[in-house]
Amino acid sequence: MKLLHTSDWHLGQSFFTKSRKDEHQAFINWLLAQVAQQQIDAVIIAGDVFDTGTPPSYAREIYNQFVVDLQQLKCVLVVLGGNHDSVSTLNESKQILACLNTFVVASTGVDINEQVFCIPDKSGNPGAILCAVPFIRPRDVLQSSAGESGIDKRQALGNAIKQHYAKLYQLAVVMQQKQMQQSGVTLPIIATGHLTALGVSQSDSVRDIYIGTLDGFAADGFPPADYIALGHIHRPQLVAKTEHIRYSGSPIPLSFDELTSQKQVMLVEFKDGTRHLSAIDVPRFQPMQVIKGDLATIEQALQQFTSQEQAVQEMPCWLCIEVETQDYLSDLQQRIQSLTEGANVEVLQLRRSRNKQRQLLSQEQRETLAELKPLDVFELRLNMEKFAGEAELARVQRVRQQFEQILSEAQHQGASTASDGGQQA
Structure with a gap:
């Protein structure tokens, strides 16, 4: 069988x-x-x-x-x-x-x-x-x-x-x-x-x-x-x-x-x-690729798709481009469009990759845990992750709602305990 x-x-x-x-x-x-x-x-x-x-x-x-x-x-x-x-x-x-x-x-x-x-x-x-x-x-x-x-x-x-x-x-x-x-x-x-x-x-x-x-x-x-x-x-x-x-x-x-x-x-x-x-x-039936790096690295990686022979023989490659630096550029989309001209590609996803770890370390120098509320700590942890697409964003919202509910219940329970202790005193 x-x-x-x-x-x-x-x-x-x-x-x-x-x-x-x-x-x-x-x-x-x-x-x-x-x-x-x-x-x-x-x-x-x-x-x-x-x-x-x-x-x-x-x-x-x-x-x-x-x-x-x-x-x-x-x-x-x-x-x-x-x-x-x-x-x-x-x-x-x-x-x-x-x-x-x-x-x-x-x-x-x-x-x-x-x-x-x-x-x-x-x-x-x-x-x-x-x-x-x-x-x-x-x-x-x-x-x-x-x-x-x-x-x-x-x-x-x-x-x-x-x-x-x-x-x-x-x-x-x-x-x-x-x-x-x-x-x-x-x-x-x-x-x-x-x-x-x-x-x-x-x-x-x-x-x-x-x-x-x-x-x-x-x-x-x-x-x-x-x-x-x-x-x-x-x-x-x-x-x-x-x-x-x-x-x-x-x-x-x-x-x-x-x-x-x-x-x-x-x-x-x-x-x-x-x-x-x-x-x-299973063979790959549609060319797909992820390219990460600064603009110079991305431009170099795109050169593999510019040959005339490849453009004739192969299907366009679907790309996810993640710019890891120079994310401050306001014309990033136009720059990527310029870099892909003549290349046998279609950019389906363009993301900016900010160095959130560095931002958090800088912020830690100015803040202590005692100065932060529980919800602040939770949001800081969320900011360390990457979320893309509607499904991921919806998931984040569900997690945030669940945390707020748990936090509310814990605070309510803590207030009740303190009230009971005051009455006993």
């Missing part, structure tokens, strides 16, 4: 107003070639097929055509819902796609027996048992209680997710035992998930989930499945240094900071009772 594990396609994404349609189509063509070459039995997309709950029509067309093309290769497709996906959007074609060897599990709000099923191999025989876990919405697994603290809610949600995995795994074991009695073959058990596991490395394009309730799911909450295919984190990586619990990562870079990691899909093979894992590197 051979599986390909992928996730976080984000079909329909607009990247600084640029469409990713051509990149996604090129990736799908490449993936279909891998399925044919490797004789893959099933492809698992572990969430975030689409970038939004209302994807553009071309994104739906690409998705539907992929299902048809994969069916012609006699390969099973399993689609799990992610936090970016709309449950109703995925479910609207669920019944039709079931006739095309495709399993769609958009949410955990369906009968539990629909979340555990057998995946057939190319010959139609049972090849593996899947515990299909999409993005888990708290309301599907947990009933909140009045008066719970934030810690109580986090623990309750973590336990609910752990129990959900345990229930599915128990059903899978029963199914595995029945299959063993019938055929004498022990089928591997595979689980999926679309969440943030504790200790993983995120990127700028990852949207925080479980804000205010669960920051990350502990690896010991996963069942003892033979392989766990995860989505939501865009960088490929192991979870808790465990070989068989993996994020495949997104197939194309969804933010400039993802250029530092090689994109891949995971090939999972079960043969003669053993598991073989190997990563298949």
Whole structure:
């Protein structure tokens, strides 16, 4: 039994107003070639097929055509819902796609027996048992209680997710035992998930989930499945240094900071009772690059894109330019535009990089901690970080609101304690 594990396609994404349609189509063509070459039995997309709950029509067309093309290769497709996906959007074609060897599990709000099923191999025989876990919405697994603290809610949600995995795994074991009695073959058990596991490395394009309730799911909450295919984190990586619990990562870079990691899909093979894992590197379908430095360094780096031969042969390179010095220039955008004239590039992001560490050290010489209020210290710490894009700025605002709420509660509690002490005195 051979599986390909992928996730976080984000079909329909607009990247600084640029469409990713051509990149996604090129990736799908490449993936279909891998399925044919490797004789893959099933492809698992572990969430975030689409970038939004209302994807553009071309994104739906690409998705539907992929299902048809994969069916012609006699390969099973399993689609799990992610936090970016709309449950109703995925479910609207669920019944039709079931006739095309495709399993769609958009949410955990369906009968539990629909979340555990057998995946057939190319010959139609049972090849593996899947515990299909999409993005888990708290309301599907947990009933909140009045008066719970934030810690109580986090623990309750973590336990609910752990129990959900345990229930599915128990059903899978029963199914595995029945299959063993019938055929004498022990089928591997595979689980999926679309969440943030504790200790993983995120990127700028990852949207925080479980804000205010669960920051990350502990690896010991996963069942003892033979392989766990995860989505939501865009960088490929192991979870808790465990070989068989993996994020495949997104197939194309969804933010400039993802250029530092090689994109891949995971090939999972079960043969003669053993598991073989190997990563298949995904080619880069759109040239992208980050250039940092002063104007002289940037000008030198741009020279690689000015040759006439490159301009004819290659696609324009999408650039993120970060000016680390001379950030005081008021005409920075015009200067960068002048430097890129004649170069086969498109500047999608231009940032000024101020030396905030130096500013803070200078400020520390004039201030002491006793002179600062808690909110001042918090803002100073925030200023040491870099935030770009609407998602990051929205995240900062949520963090700031949470801190102000905690600070208000602490001050109120302190005032109450002081009042009680005065009355006792």
